[in-house]
Amino acid sequence: MLYSKIMVPYDGSEHAKHALEYAKGLAAISDAKIAIVHVVPSGVMGVDQIGTEGSLDGVPFGMLNYEQYEGVVRAALDQAKEKVTENLAGLVEDIADIVTIDVVAGTAPAEALARYADKNGCDLIVMGRRGLGAIRGMLGSVSFGLLRSTDVPVLTVK
Template sequence: MRTILVPVDGSESSNRAVKAAIKAAGEFGGATLHIVTVHPPIVSGNVKRFFSIEALNDYYQDEGRNALLSAKALLDEAGVTYTDEIAVGPVAQTIADVAKKKGCDLIIMGTRGLGAVTGFVLGSVATKVLSLVDIPVALIK
């Protein structure tokens, strides 16, 4: 059975990737779907000086839950089982790491996302993911 990773950020592009993953799972006769949202870490010393690690982690979790909402709604509506994850780190590298950790044999991702929030822009994150993994990556426009 195929294992598919779908990085999401709540954008229309990532929603189209989720729909493509649902379709692919059906065509494969079933698949294990993992959705992940990745937030780059806040590295500013000023922010860390005024906010505790716990407050920053709460922020990452809140933002992650919001980014996952539309993808989870699409998957629930389609009746597809999935796992979800909120991760913090360099976006492309973290996507590659999650794919490896989950034993994924395919990544389906959008080409453009919400910009500065997640960095999903073709030429940056998508291209970097392509260079970091040795599994197929389907880019959904």
Template structure:
């Protein structure tokens, strides 16, 4: 069984289904889930000033709001999890956090980009599946 699961989530419907899978692993064994929420850009300057430039607290606040349904799945059942937040390229940040946390499995929702957009940008789940340091479960 997997001990350290990294759940990459953005609050989308596919990400919520991925959270259900991660919760299932946590229920079955002694798995710990690290939820990862990545922003592409930093918070506005006015928000940073209000938070005394504590960017991490702003990112956590945003994550807790945007992935509330995912967090609720774990809290209602008393399942262990940790929340990690970051700014940057989502795939690169997922790889970095997976390495630091020694993840045995990454669970991520498929994003379902349109055909043209997907050709030019690629999806985060596709990049993660191709370059991850451990097995990846992509949930539709």
């Protein structure tokens, strides 16, 4: 078996969709599972739940207790997962038995993805790249950061 768990960072872009298709091929020949992971910037989490007044059920955001804040974060992650799952609908139907879709929060996407890969036993990361020319531009800031943040092999596809 080449790989057992392949992680595909997913942001909804065509590059991410292409990476997913590539990962599906690798999973087929190595009998691997695929973990599709979307990162929600933690700075914007809860905006929909809190509203324009900056409060939740009349309690100012800065005064929320841990349970209330945890509820806001959970709701934001659930909402993001629902959107990502809808976006992936036509792309994962043929691999529903081997795919998981996860949403994580993070201020730095590369670090959040690296933590996920390490914590969940991923042995390969397949992600899209833009191909702009220079190393950082070619890989993109997230893939470049991911290369520096994890020991898991990273395969970029164009």
